[in-house]
Amino acid sequence: MVERKLCTGCGACAAVCPGGALRMEEDREGVLYPALEAAACTDCGLCREACPLRRKDPAPGPAACFGARAREDRARLLGSSGGIFPLLAARVLADGGSVWGAAMDPDGAVRHREIRSPEDLSAITRTKYVQSDLTAVWEGLRDPAARGRPVLFCGTPCQTDAVRVRLGEDRGGWVLADLICYGVPSPGVWRRYGAWLERRYRGPLHSFSFRDKRNRDSGRTCAALIGEEELVWPLDRDLYCRSYFSRVNLRPSCFRCRYCTPDRSSDLTLGDFWGIEEVRPGFDDGMGCSAVLCRTEAGEALWRRVCRETEWFVCGVEEIANDSQPRLREPTAERTGRGVYMALWRLLPFSLWLRLFRRL
Numbered sequence: 001m002v003e004r005k006l007c008t009g010c011g012a013c014a015a016v017c018p019g020g021a022l023r024m025e026e027d028r029e030g031v032l033y034p035a036l037e038a039a040a041c042t043d044c045g046l047c048r049e050a051c052p053l054r055r056k057d058p059a060p061g062p063a064a065c066f067g068a069r070a071r072e073d074r075a076r077l078l079g080s081s082g083g084i085f086p087l088l089a090a091r092v093l094a095d096g097g098s099v100w101g102a103a104m105d106p107d108g109a110v111r112h113r114e115i116r117s118p119e120d121l122s123a124i125t126r127t128k129y130v131q132s133d134l135t136a137v138w139e140g141l142r143d144p145a146a147r148g149r150p151v152l153f154c155g156t157p158c159q160t161d162a163v164r165v166r167l168g169e170d171r172g173g174w175v176l177a178d179l180i181c182y183g184v185p186s187p188g189v190w191r192r193y194g195a196w197l198e199r200r201y202r203g204p205l206h207s208f209s210f211r212d213k214r215n216r217d218s219g220r221t222c223a224a225l226i227g228e229e230e231l232v233w234p235l236d237r238d239l240y241c242r243s244y245f246s247r248v249n250l251r252p253s254c255f256r257c258r259y260c261t262p263d264r265s266s267d268l269t270l271g272d273f274w275g276i277e278e279v280r281p282g283f284d285d286g287m288g289c290s291a292v293l294c295r296t297e298a299g300e301a302l303w304r305r306v307c308r309e310t311e312w313f314v315c316g317v318e319e320i321a322n323d324s325q326p327r328l329r330e331p332t333a334e335r336t337g338r339g340v341y342m343a344l345w346r347l348l349p350f351s352l353w354l355r356l357f358r359r360l
Contacts, residue, residue: 002053007033008158008253009131012166013047015138022047029342030188031131031251052161059263062293064300065320067273067280068312069289075309080127080211080219081272082290087306088177088268089125089152093118097150097173100140101125102132108194108205109187112137112155124154127211127219129244131184131251134159138166147172152302156181157259160266175298178264180271180291180325183254183332185244186342192350193240203227210241216286218272242357247335248342255334262317262328267299268292275324280313291320 009032014022021040024032034047048054070076070083078086089099093116101124103113110130114137115121132155140146141163150173153163160178167174194205203226211219212232220235235241243249262269273279273289283289292312294300321328335341345353 002051004033005252006053006256008053008162009033009251010052010159010162011134011138012050012052012162015135016046016050016166018042018044018046026188028346029252030186030191030345032133032187050162050166052158052165053258055165057165057265059261059265060295061263062269062295062317064294065315065317066292066294066303066307066312067276067283067289067315067320068292068307068310069283069285069287070310072309073287076287077213078122078125079288079290080125081270081288082310083288084290084292084306084310085154085177085270086121086125087309088302089115089121089154090118091302091306092150092152092175093121095150097152099124100137100151100153100155102128102155104128104130104208106206108191108208109133110190111135112159114140126209129185129210129241130190131156131187132159133187134162137163141166147174149173151175152177154179154270156184157264157266157269158253158257161259161264164265175268175302176266177268177270177299178259178266180269180327181254181257181259182245182327183247183250183257185240185249186251189243189249189345190240192345193354196350196354197224197226201226201229201231203229210238211235213287218284218286218288239354239357242360243341243354246357246360247332248338248357249345250332250338252334255331257331260327260329260331262293262321264295267296268294268303271320271327272325273320275322278322278324279315279319283311283313291325293317293320 025035076083103123111133157178206225209223212221212223273291
């Protein structure tokens with residue numbers, strides 16, 4: 001296993017362990033790490049082979065870059081940026097394939113889920129500011145039929161690279177799309193926040209949208225369905241999101257992320273095209289715009305099949321990796337005093353801990 005501070009928690013090592021010597025356990029910060037039961041370990045080495053961080057495979061740069069937004073509002077409302085992922089997913093589904101993406105389950109946990117019907121697409125679209133659990137992906141890869149149909153996988157760069165390594169050289173019809181990622185927050189902190197919302201508003205949390213677009217404000221609104229009531233408030237007033245954007249609840253490996261570069265091992269990279277007003281004045285209408293980076297023939301072929309459903313323009317990678325979108329250049333910087341904040345989240349009543357972020 002790699003150093004703890006570098007581990008991304010993808011779970012690939014535990015998934016391949018034949019003797020069950022590895023399992024994913026939550027630490028005091030609410031994030032998952034592999035835990036080893038030494039007595040059950042046979043030193044077969046499969047966990048080392050499955051870890052993408054132990055490899056130095058070539059990571060190509062993008063062959064073509066685009067700014068884009070879906071023509072139809074329905075696709076744009078399904079996505080957090082320009083609605084490109086919903087279009088790509090719908091195309092794969094129309095071809096009889098399946099799509100993997102992060103979904104928020106009824107218990108509030110975020111897990112990767114495979115869908116095969118357009119009716120289920122809304123479950124795996126939109127941003128979730130929580131690290132998702134890949135257990136279902138690793139289980140699904142044991143099915144031989146998984147390689148025999150078109151599949152689109154979308155996740156964070158570290159998750160996508162872990163899936164790539166697990167698939168191997170011959171990955172069949174899989175297309176791998178990763179995201180321009182700020183960092184992944186602690187699932188444990190999110191779980192306590194959901195419970196806090198339920199207590200405060202006296203009802204079960206049915207859904208939570210981190211980037212609602214109803215105000216045409218590029219997704220700077222949160223919306224939650226709690227009990228029978230829908231509640232809406234600005235993103236910058238949400239205390240959980242404040243702990244996220246203030247870099248407190250991020251996984252430690254995010255501050256050392258090796259994927260914060262245009263050179264990645266995915267077929268496609270998708271993300272918000274922040275700063276587009278400097279590149280293409282007048283293109284942004286408040287409903288979000290996407291950056292699309294194509295690296296492989298498979299990735300570009302899928303993009304070409306949906307680009308007619310979009311308004312798009314060609315751009316350079318340097319126009320995407322600008323000061324407004326620096327995660328293609330360097331990792332998020334670790335916040336001074338982060339360790340103190342994350343030590344307090346278990347010691348203080350959660351409502352008191354959240355108050356720390358009202359002035360950040």
